[in-house]
Amino acid sequence: DLAAIPVLSTDDFRIAAHVLSLAHDLDPANEDILRRLMEAAQSAGDRARVAELSTDLLRLDPADTVAQLRLISARINALQNADERLARYEAFLGPRGGSIDPSVRSRLALDAALLLRERGDFNGFAERLAQAVELDPTNKEAASLATAFFSQRVDDPAGRLELLATLLAADPLDPSTHLAIARELAAAGAYNPSLRMYTLAQALRSRLGQAADPLLVGEIQLAYWHVAGPANILADMYESIVAQRQAVAAQAQRAIAQGVPPDQIPSPEQVLLQTPSAMLAAAAAAATGDAQMLDWAFNEMKLAASASVSQLENDPVGALRIAAEVLWLRLLCGRETEEAAAQLEAMRQGAQLNPDALARLEGWLLMRQGDREAAENRLRPLADRDPLALLGMAVSAEAEGDTEAAASWYAHVYHAAPGTIASAYALTRHVALRQDPPPPSDLATSMEAIAREAIPDWVERFNGDPRLFMTIEVTPRPAVVPSGGRLGVHIRIRNISSIPLAVGPGAPIDSRLLLTATADVGLDRARGMPMMEVVAADRRLRLMPQEALELTVHPELGNLWLILNMLGDKAVRLRWRVLQGFISNAEGLFVEGPMGLTAESGVQLRQPVAMAMATAEEILAAIRSP
Numbered sequence: 001d002l003a004a005i006p007v008l009s010t011d012d013f014r015i016a017a018h019v020l021s022l023a024h025d026l027d028p029a030n031e032d033i034l035r036r037l038m039e040a041a042q043s044a045g046d047r048a049r050v051a052e053l054s055t056d057l058l059r060l061d062p063a064d065t066v067a068q069l070r071l072i073s074a075r076i077n078a079l080q081n082a083d084e085r086l087a088r089y090e091a092f093l094g095p096r097g098g099s100i101d102p103s104v105r106s107r108l109a110l111d112a113a114l115l116l117r118e119r120g121d122f123n124g125f126a127e128r129l130a131q132a133v134e135l136d137p138t139n140k141e142a143a144s145l146a147t148a149f150f151s152q153r154v155d156d157p158a159g160r161l162e163l164l165a166t167l168l169a170a171d172p173l174d175p176s177t178h179l180a181i182a183r184e185l186a187a188a189g190a191y192n193p194s195l196r197m198y199t200l201a202q203a204l205r206s207r208l209g210q211a212a213d214p215l216l217v218g219e220i221q222l223a224y225w226h227v228a229g230p231a232n233i234l235a236d237m238y239e240s241i242v243a244q245r246q247a248v249a250a251q252a253q254r255a256i257a258q259g260v261p262p263d264q265i266p267s268p269e270q271v272l273l274q275t276p277s278a279m280l281a282a283a284a285a286a287a288t289g290d291a292q293m294l295d296w297a298f299n300e301m302k303l304a305a306s307a308s309v310s311q312l313e314n315d316p317v318g319a320l321r322i323a324a325e326v327l328w329l330r331l332l333c334g335r336e337t338e339e340a341a342a343q344l345e346a347m348r349q350g351a352q353l354n355p356d357a358l359a360r361l362e363g364w365l366l367m368r369q370g371d372r373e374a375a376e377n378r379l380r381p382l383a384d385r386d387p388l389a390l391l392g393m394a395v396s397a398e399a400e401g402d403t404e405a406a407a408s409w410y411a412h413v414y415h416a417a418p419g420t421i422a423s424a425y426a427l428t429r430h431v432a433l434r435q436d437p438p439p440p441s442d443l444a445t446s447m448e449a450i451a452r453e454a455i456p457d458w459v460e461r462f463n464g465d466p467r468l469f470m471t472i473e474v475t476p477r478p479a480v481v482p483s484g485g486r487l488g489v490h491i492r493i494r495n496i497s498s499i500p501l502a503v504g505p506g507a508p509i510d511s512r513l514l515l516t517a518t519a520d521v522g523l524d525r526a527r528g529m530p531m532m533e534v535v536a537a538d539r540r541l542r543l544m545p546q547e548a549l550e551l552t553v554h555p556e557l558g559n560l561w562l563i564l565n566m567l568g569d570k571a572v573r574l575r576w577r578v579l580q581g582f583i584s585n586a587e588g589l590f591v592e593g594p595m596g597l598t599a600e601s602g603v604q605l606r607q608p609v610a611m612a613m614a615t616a617e618e619i620l621a622a623i624r625s626p
Contacts (some may be wrong), residue, residue, distance in 0.1 A: 013040050017041045020035060020040055024183075035057070039148075046061060054067045054070050054074070065540050066540065068100070070198050072092065081117075086116070089111065103541040104541065105135050105136075106139045106455070107139065108129070113125045128165060133144075138170050138542040140167070140174075143170040148161055157447060167371050168459065172508060174204075182197035186226075188441075189419070189441050189443065190440075195220075195226075197455070198223050200459060202216070203464075209594060214277065218280055225284055229428065230287055230288055230424070241272075241273055242324065245271045251265075272304045279304075279421075282423060283332055285298070286332055289432070294335075324347070327340055327361065328361070332425070340368070344365055359382060360389045363379035363382075367379075376396065387412075390416065391413045391422050395411050403433050413426035417606075454493035466596065472598075473492040474489060475602070481607060484609065486556065488552050488553070488557060488603070489516075489553050491513065491552075504544055506581070510596050511539075513535040513578050513580055513581070514533075514579040516579070517532070519567070521571070535551075535578075537551055539618075571606065574604040577597050577600045579591060
């Protein structure tokens, strides 16, 4: 039994394949033995044997699209040159191949596209790649390659969004796709659908156990600012940091009472906002015009930035970037003007800024120092290409009481720098002056329409409980196993969503299953050895809506076989449990994956083996009896 070997080698799998080959020859109709033989041959590196056995498997299970693809690909790859392989691909992808499952043809189209790219035929590559995506929307590799290929060649935000929507349909559980869509929408000024996708991405990342990313949190907060204004974001950050510091202070008091040395006790002052959030808070507070909130937010920004710089001793570029952002925020917030002047002079002397950035910061500094005419002379030449320079002119005009010019320039900034702190600031000030936001751009309107059409409500179904888009059932077969009979467990996985879903390891319908058993005898439970078996449910490349994948496994080997034999004279009650996409938790126990399901069966009764406790003489007598 391979499960009893701590470290497996290729030779171990070769031996297992040889033994299983003997079993297959004795019982060629046994699908379970055949699949185990193919797994052993695959692990032993014998691809030719796997391809040969795929023919046998398709006789037993003609609907196995994984085996179909494996066999066709093996035969094509065995051809001697690229022209022959392309001709064979053409046959499968043309009208003659119409009877083959589209999911198989999609993978063949992708293989053909890659071969054409190697030959330098980029038109043929693009044609076959588009065919791969069209044949099967769950082909994530094809959708991802198409998104990258066409995005590099066409600067079209609407086209990129449609391609990303295709990629989302291929794998609705990939948070990186949600993020890419959110950023594309934000960069176009389509903030409501952008916030929706940011929220979904963050929820998926949390469910998948991915650590919170401070930069991503800042992006989401910025999206909220664009949609709902800065007040809620500021209130949330203020209440959160105050509550955290109060909790740490209470913990510190308890630690002191317990005699913990002071240098081992965290202090509330060590609890800081993440730097991206703190910087956004300072800008948001400046936009509101709330002096008290600005004092708090500006101080939090300085504390967070200082802590970040102290951690970048070996990264001078990173430290310089944070210093430049602090300088910019000093000028945006109108705080610490003298420190800003000294910092700007140091950067000028160190040649750390390009001419446009230097002129822009000089203009902002002059404006904060009250020399608005000189500030405008610095900023106006940059206004056509630098939204931050234009923002400075808007702030200067508002300070002088020219609200008409200020509102006009704020609207220009809002449209010129979508998805940035500058656009959010401009939006807030425009609303303060005109009581209405600037009208959305044509691009923003177009992108919102595409998002409504291409990213429907079913996306939310994939963001929570996986029971909303699939089911798993486990049924013992038979329910009563007679003496000497075989144990069987039937597993049924069904796609209950409204779209096709890919099947495979790590796919939306994860094919990695862990089958575990509990065995009870009377009132006692059999213990001492784990009774589990990994099941690869790779039978289909995808499941259409309401389609089910069904398989029956016979988990009679390994530890379970030993236990059942030791209990041969007793009736044993078995319960089966399936863990989909299984992982090991902190306690070392196997549980279902973050987007997987668990299912349990009813009771299966294994009846005692006749004469299990008989003596040798009794067994011989039974054999000799007529």
